[in-house]
Amino acid sequence: MGMIPARFDYRQAGSVAEALQLLVSCDDAKLLAGGHSLVPLMKMRLVSPATLIDISGIAELQGVADTGSVLRVGALTRHRVVERSQVVAQHVPLLAHVAGLVGDPQVRNRGTIGGSLVHGDPAADLPSVALATGATMIVTGPAGERRITAADFFVDFLETAVGPDEILTAIEFPKRTGAGFGYEKFVRRSMDYAIVGVAVQAGEQPGIALVNMGSVPRRAEAASQALASGAAVDAVAALAADGTNPPEDLNANADYRRHLASVLTKRALLAAGYR
Amino acid sequence: MSLIGAKVLRKEDPNLITGQGLYVDDLQPAGCAFMATVRSTQPHARIVAVDTSAARSIDGVLAAWTATDIANLPARPSSLPGMDMPLITGDVARFVGDIVAVVVAADRSTAADAAEAVIVDYEPLPAVASLGQALATDAPMIHPVLQGNTVFFQDYTEDLSAEFAAAPRTASLSLVNNRCAPVPIEPNVVLADWGPAGLTVWAAFQAPHHLRNTIAAFFGISQDTTRVIAPDVGGGFGAKINFASEIFLAAALSRALSRPVKYTQTRSECMVAMFHGRAQEHKVDVAFDDSGKILALKVQVTQDQGAYPDATGMGLPVLTTAMSAGCYKIPKVAVSWRNVVTNTTPVAAYRGAGRPEASYMIERVIDLVADETGVDPIEVRKTNFIPADGFPYQTHSPLAVYDSGNFAGALDELLRHVDYPALKAEQAARMADPTEKLLGIGFSSWLEIAGFGPPGSLEAFGHLASWESAQVRVQPDGSAIIYTGASPHGQGTVTTFAQIAADQLGIDFDRISVRHGDTAVIPQGIGTMGSRAVAVGGEGVKTASTRVFERAKKIAAHLLEATEDDIVVENEEFHVRGTPSKSVPWSQVAWKSFQPLELPAGMEPGSLDATVFQQVPNFSFPSGAYCCVVEIDRETGEVEIRNMYLVDDCGTVINPMLVEGQVHGGVAQGIAQALYEHMQYDESGVPRTATLMDYLVPAAPDLPGYVSGRTVTLNPSNTLGAKGVGESGSVGAPPAVINAVVDALSHLGVKHIDMPATPQKIWSILRGSK
């Protein structure tokens, strides 16, 4: 009952190439980034990989680069670095803001953006940012590099488009310099995962994405379209939960989640500057 | 200058905040092996087979025990006959968490692997997951001896039908006092080392002597070779006075394996294995008149005992019903209680243990009467208070004779901090504006039974006695060591007891150490629970210190060739009153107290040493008045506590900082119960909140800042005047919070809302009202 993982081998990868090679050569291996989603699962023995390949030391996957039209964030960049990055705050302020709302400071100092996205937890915050801003994931595997849009990235519950022999290396966020944004995270207890969350990115290609409103992180498609076509805040908010199949748990049943989604959407829209 | 009332820094802190405390899990004796448990995943099931062969074949595994391996050992102490909790259950598992097997391995990881390798074949039985299910006709039975699921039953102590029939008004209320998990930061931890010279058990425990005596009796060994040590203990909240089965299993395994055996509970285990608290349901009827004067009260308490009734758990409804009238003079009170078993974790003491339940009930009743009559809740309280000159006050219960208090005084003091008219005006304004959050104002005037206790009170719970021991030993250099049986687990006793002793002895606070938690060092002891450490143990320190001081004065008088009555002490110097030049330092008096040639005739060496078994004639009755102001988000149903005003009367305050710490912690737990925490089971008896992801212990940012005030009525049962404050916050806070929430929603016809007041619950109410 909890706390002690099953036995596993531990390998360190110094480069992406080495990590890819280890993924092929080790049976039943898992990549270890910040360990803040994987290790809890291992401690509960919900997963028991035979080998952990620690990629957290790969320097080429760290940090934020301004490449002109996009911000390229290395997959191993810690939440805390994203939260405090001036460049991110300037060009993708929604990302910096939300990174600062993930868990508590300990979690943010360990967890990585790549780990959060690949883990694909529908209750995680950062996938909604990728979806609302229209980010692109850069994935490397034996067959070379692939680019996957956020919309195609989240496949199923805790499952993304990243194959078992692939590594997410970076995320490209289109710049949203000067555009409004809003993020509403509803929790019962501070520093928890969202019961429901809503991310709003204003600007030319506006987007609204939802947290914990289904088995995968998802965009609020109808609401996003209404927003793009200039609908009023209340009308957009009313569409927030359209097409969702929200989970039910002790904190919220499906009805309550749908209601929260539209309340939070309205608040996020107002924060993003819509009236 | 007296140290009573001084904001002295805690002696404990330098160790604890630099990570140099010593907890049981820090101990790693040579050859130490590790125990892990296999627990039932079934709420109720016949155990068809337990296969440990795979576990035993793992390298490093030293033992894998099932019920058959402990057939010669008794059941867990403190069980009830016929309903005993087996250390390892053999035939039937009765709750999720019931121990089915234990394994021991050379290291902790191997032990965990071995536990996972044990295969248990269950044949599920129908389970009762709630009081409702347990009391239904034809409910599945847990203990055949019961012929049902009710353990003990006490019918209404009086028939009040005439009073109710004659009353101008009556009302009823059904309340659930939600089950809580204690969640101390340190779970249950034990290290047992059974060698040729005897058995030593290090345990995270609140009552080491109680455990020592019980272990010795359990194994049929003698107390002189049985030693229990409770080093630093990381919180207990009452749960660490329970005899966790793991303690006895680790000792038995140490004996069998001839090596130390350690067990550290994981958090997931702790959530289902450490006994829970509260878990009561109340049915209350109240008769009153138009002015809000209460004429009669009927209370029926149904206590969920979990799968195995525990002696402490059985006492909970007795305390609740004894305290059912709260601070109020209610002419007629009839109480009834019943203890019921369910396929859930056993229930026992948890901070307040039976008293928060009572305070919650009566304070909800007061607000209900206010709501029914339209009389302001403050007025209803004042109308019904036992007056300040009404003590001693014999309650409806022979157990409770309130000896002191000033309930109206505390409420008045509270209202000096709370601008009630302004809040009422704000409330009305907000209600009228749909874009604003709703405001709720809730009061609680509470009292509790603490300072356990008078002779017989703890014996009823299986303790040796109800006194507390204190030994004061002056060392040859004039420093002093205090030994107390009230072993603390976070209270700051080392500091407060040194303050008390410093005052009596005239020895510097910095030269007084307080020792506790080792049965080989401390004369005897009872323990820290029921807010008794200062009220009983601290009083003992005072008594023993006074005795020592009287003897020291004798020696000083002899050395100064003066009469004893003229001797005073100042800055660690004894001198003759009015003649400071004629003096002898404490250090010399201490030194000479060991030298026969220096002593007055008839005095023996080593006499600056006194041991006291402090008795008190009555419980103590801390009281107070709290006010909670909440804001409710009309769209999400979220409750936010804006202010929490706290007036406590714990009698004499030894150290205001520590009193505040206790109050803040207790209030945090009270708020937690009111808004966050609820140990829940599904229909079949599977826990739904068995991790800290689902069981919401609030974090610091979730709690408000507190405004605290104080009134002081002295405890007449000890000379310190101190009443105890460890549980107060958890007694006073829940009703204040829920009264505020109900107040915010009462315009919608809401009369009550069960704890915890979750956003979803409130949203449903708000939505329903649209």
Ligand SMILES: Cc1cc2nc3c(=O)[nH]c(=O)nc-3n(C[C@H](O)[C@H](O)[C@H](O)COP(=O)(O)OP(=O)(O)OC[C@H]3O[C@@H](n4cnc5c(N)ncnc54)[C@H](O)[C@@H]3O)c2cc1C
């Ligand atoms: C107490 C606590 C509170 C938390 N609160 C929140 C919260 O409020 N909001 C929130 O969003 N999250 C929260 N988290 C999760 C946190 O954000 C995690 O850090 C994050 O989800 C995973 O990132 P990681 O680097 O730790 O990944 P890891 O745990 O190391 O890995 C997660 C998964 O992704 C895979 N992986 C990691 N990196 C890569 C890569 N580059 N390429 C391919 N696969 C990869 C791993 O193999 C694994 O399957 C919390 C975690 C904890 C422990």
